[in-house]
Amino acid sequence: MATAAFEDSDALKNVKAALEPGYVPSDDEEYMSETQLNYFRMLLLEWKKSIQSASSATLQSLQDGPIREPDLNDRASSETDWSIELRTRDRQRKLTAKIDAALRRIDAGEYGFCEVTGDPIGLRRLIARPVATMTVEAQEAHERREKISRDD
Structure with a gap:
């Protein structure tokens, strides 16, 4: 089972290799220039591809057959592992939707704002978070409002 951090670092390496060698978006260039947009587009596409690849591997493992552990403790452990794996894949499915939304924002010229x-x-x-839709300040305010409404 691959971890999300490993997949993310692989996606970042692939993007860096595809763009100009050593290119990293910087504050010295125009914000959301064509080069920056291409960087983020490729990063998002690689990230999505790695998530889909991991999901396919999980699906294939599930199709290979049911868990048939003779010992009840071993079976319980295997089922717990599968439960965690399926929850991870569900979170990644939701992340894929956020990646698609970020790609649409790039196409619409709204990405990065x-x-x-x-x-x-x-x-x-x-x-750090290519699917971000809010500034840090706006995100913090949103989370404070969410916490207050949850506490009521």
Whole structure:
């Protein structure tokens, strides 16, 4: 079972190899220039491809046959492992939808700008979380409002 962090680092390596050698978006260039947009588009596409590949591997493992452990403890352990794997794949399925939304924002020219304030999200945040839709400040305010409404 591959971890998400491993897949993410592989996606980032593939993108860096496909673009200009050593290219990393920087504050010295125009924000959301064509080069930056291509960088993020390729990063998102590689990320999506790695998620789909991992999902296919999980599906193939499930189709290979049911868990047939003779010992009840071994069977319980195997079922727990599969449960965790399936929850991970479900989270990644939701992430795939966010990746698709980010790709649509790139095509629409809206990528990199906060959906609440319209301010630039920032390169460091986008490199860390390419599917981000809000600035750090807007995200924090959103989470505070969410916590308050949950506590009521």
